Amino acid sequence: MIEVKQVSKRFGTISAIEDVSFRVEAGEVYGLLGENGAGKTTTMRMMATILQPTEGDIEISGFSVQKEPVEVRRRIGILFGGDVGLYNRLSARENIAYFGSLYGLEQRRLQERIDSLSQMLEMESFIDRRVGAFSRGMKQKVAIARTLVHDPDVILLDEPTTGLDVTAANIFRRMVGKLQEEGKTILFSSHNMGEINKLCKRIALIHKGRLQFAGGLDTLRERFGISDLDDIFMAVVEGSEA
Amino acid sequence: MGRRVIWTVFRKEMLDLFRDRKALLGTFLVPLVIIPFVFFLLGMSYSNVEKEARAYIPIAVNGSSGLVASLQTIPGVSILQPSNQEQALQEGQLRAIITISPAFEERVKVGGTGEVVVAFDSTNQKSVYARTVIEKTVEAYSKEIVVQRLKQAGMSEQAIKPIASTYQNVATEERLSGGMLAGIIPLMLVVSLASGGIAAANDLVAGEKERGTLESLMTAPIAANHILTAKLMAVMVMSCMSALASLVSLSLVLRLGPLEMESGFSLSFFSPVTLLVLVLTILVLAATFAALELVLSTIAKSFKEGQTYMSGVIFLAMVPSYMMMPLNPVDIPGYYYVLPVFNGVALCKEVFYGRVEPLHALVGLGSSLVYVAIITVMSSRLFRKEGAVVKN
Ligand SMILES: Nc1ncnc2c1ncn2[C@@H]1O[C@H](COP(=O)(O)OP(=O)(O)O)[C@@H](O)[C@H]1O
Ligand SMILES: [Mg+2]
Numbered sequence A: 001m002i003e004v005k006q007v008s009k010r011f012g013t014i015s016a017i018e019d020v021s022f023r024v025e026a027g028e029v030y031g032l033l034g035e036n037g038a039g040k041t042t043t044m045r046m047m048a049t050i051l052q053p054t055e056g057d058i059e060i061s062g063f064s065v066q067k068e069p070v071e072v073r074r075r076i077g078i079l080f081g082g083d084v085g086l087y088n089r090l091s092a093r094e095n096i097a098y099f100g101s102l103y104g105l106e107q108r109r110l111q112e113r114i115d116s117l118s119q120m121l122e123m124e125s126f127i128d129r130r131v132g133a134f135s136r137g138m139k140q141k142v143a144i145a146r147t148l149v150h151d152p153d154v155i156l157l158d159e160p161t162t163g164l165d166v167t168a169a170n171i172f173r174r175m176v177g178k179l180q181e182e183g184k185t186i187l188f189s190s191h192n193m194g195e196i197n198k199l200c201k202r203i204a205l206i207h208k209g210r211l212q213f214a215g216g217l218d219t220l221r222e223r224f225g226i227s228d229l230d231d232i233f234m235a236v237v238e239g240s241e242a
Numbered sequence B: 001m002g003r004r005v006i007w008t009v010f011r012k013e014m015l016d017l018f019r020d021r022k023a024l025l026g027t028f029l030v031p032l033v034i035i036p037f038v039f040f041l042l043g044m045s046y047s048n049v050e051k052e053a054r055a056y057i058p059i060a061v062n063g064s065s066g067l068v069a070s071l072q073t074i075p076g077v078s079i080l081q082p083s084n085q086e087q088a089l090q091e092g093q094l095r096a097i098i099t100i101s102p103a104f105e106e107r108v109k110v111g112g113t114g115e116v117v118v119a120f121d122s123t124n125q126k127s128v129y130a131r132t133v134i135e136k137t138v139e140a141y142s143k144e145i146v147v148q149r150l151k152q153a154g155m156s157e158q159a160i161k162p163i164a165s166t167y168q169n170v171a172t173e174e175r176l177s178g179g180m181l182a183g184i185i186p187l188m189l190v191v192s193l194a195s196g197g198i199a200a201a202n203d204l205v206a207g208e209k210e211r212g213t214l215e216s217l218m219t220a221p222i223a224a225n226h227i228l229t230a231k232l233m234a235v236m237v238m239s240c241m242s243a244l245a246s247l248v249s250l251s252l253v254l255r256l257g258p259l260e261m262e263s264g265f266s267l268s269f270f271s272p273v274t275l276l277v278l279v280l281t282i283l284v285l286a287a288t289f290a291a292l293e294l295v296l297s298t299i300a301k302s303f304k305e306g307q308t309y310m311s312g313v314i315f316l317a318m319v320p321s322y323m324m325m326p327l328n329p330v331d332i333p334g335y336y337y338v339l340p341v342f343n344g345v346a347l348c349k350e351v352f353y354g355r356v357e358p359l360h361a362l363v364g365l366g367s368s369l370v371y372v373a374i375i376t377v378m379s380s381r382l383f384r385k386e387g388a389v390v391k392n
Helices: A040-047 A069-075 A092-102 A107-120 A136-148 A166-181 A193-199 A217-224 A229-241 B002-018 B021-055 B066-072 B085-091 B104-109 B125-152 B173-196 B198-211 B213-217 B224-256 B272-299 B303-324 B334-338 B342-352 B358-384
Strands: A002-011 A014-024 A029-033 A055-060 A076-079 A154-158 A185-190 A202-207 A210-216 B057-062 B077-079 B096-100 B116-120
Touching (some): A014 A055, A014 A202, A029 A040, A040 A055, A040 A154, A040 A185, A069 A076, A092 A136, A107 A136, A136 A166, A185 A193, A193 A229, A202 A217, B002 B198, B021 B125, B021 B198, B021 B224, B057 B066, B057 B085, B066 B096, B085 B096, B085 B116, B116 B125, B173 B272, B198 B213, B198 B224, B198 B272, B272 B303, B272 B342, B272 B358, B334 B358
Parallel strands (some): A029 A185, A029 A202, A076 A154
Antiparallel strands (some): A002 A014, A002 A055, A202 A210
């Protein structure tokens, strides 16, 4: 469960997030939709306790990001989009194992975990090769495995499909489906309405740091009286320009 | 828990650094390339100038005297008659011009003073050497004349030499070589300590920030201070490895090198105490530089920016070393022992002179620890500052 409670975030005079609230239920795949610069990464960084909310608070599985950051970190796995951060001189296994041991996994459990993730993500053929020479899709798999190595309840995926080709994006979506079956809570951000539509029933739509809508996609259609979701997104973006 | 995290991070950093050709190059550049190169050049020019100055001494002589015959017996001396002597001297074809006054022999014979003018070029090492050779010959010739004159007057040589003096050097051979080394080694040692950790420090914070790995790392349920401690240790290890390699490289170069110091060079001026002081000094200097480099790496917004800042650290290492290069430890001002980096360089000098003042060691190492603590706290503050690990 993720609960964002009237959160604002300012960097000096820049207001990146302004009074945003929404709630992701346990076991739900929830979409965070917004253009570039809308404030998606900033929101996720606050959930991951890397940034502190200027106002308001966020609760992850009942723990406050401000008051119990370590408890929060234990329960989340976060995947940053774009150029996923991996250690190029380490092998895929070494990258994943490094994070696993930082989460306190003991050796046997860690190796089991790596083996099962490597099987699930189909990366057995390159698990012991150095990451530096990997393709974008291979790197993405390693990064996902790293995010999931400690089996977190809450999974934050920040624009995870950016830069992936169609096949890799499909594999990725299937994996999200599997994680949902396991009962994970997943927050998925994107600037692409179509992609959100494939995975989520409920979304939060932010624009320029302000929440425009939070709730089910059907409610969203009713509210705007438009059936095409892309058109709704355009209407929101243009509406605020005007 | 904390110790396990530090160990995990440290082990990963070392593995990563040892697979990083750039970091290794940075660590071993000074000891394996720069030191041999500098000493090679130094030795080459030194021994060449010296050899050439001895092997061939072209001079011009105007006038005549028995002195000329004496000069001709010196090995290497060759008397030339170029058309323009002044110019030849300026251009280095002549090392000296000797002008013997026309009445030289007659004056000497009647017990007077014969005049000799020696022109040389003080800016030319070889000409200076020629001057020394000529001076000695003139003195020897002059002494012969004196002996003859004394004999004629019925006196012995002792009449004009009432005192026989000998000067004895109290510096033992060990300290002599220590003295020579005490000039160069602290410089090389401190520069390698400073440069050895640079690539690592830059990679471990600025580099990780740029690649986005630091942000992921900071979402793990571990304390920022533990990450920083591990990184500090990794940078210190690289820095110490560089210093160690420099010491080995220096002793090899000095032993094998063209400086012909075989006879003078020995490590016997090390005693258990001075060795201990040296090791401790290296450790606190490594910690100082490592902490400072991590501060700069944290402030830097990119790898490139980090590299620019790091050159300042090299500068910081070189200034005290250069300032103290010509100083004997007894001439080092007391307050140097409480100045950062100065204190380490000063202690190194004492070690290589084979005489460590216990109070100096105590003050120098103690103040160094204080600086290390201050910089470490600073870097920890910076590192934990919100957004410090996030690339934007
Ligand atoms: N550390 C920071 N300092 C200053 N401004 C920032 C910082 N991080 C984000 N911002 C600003 O906040 C806004 C939202 O950024 P971000 O959360 O990255 O958007 P998104 O991920 O939706 O593209 C942008 O205007 C960005 O410039
Ligand atoms: Mg973003």
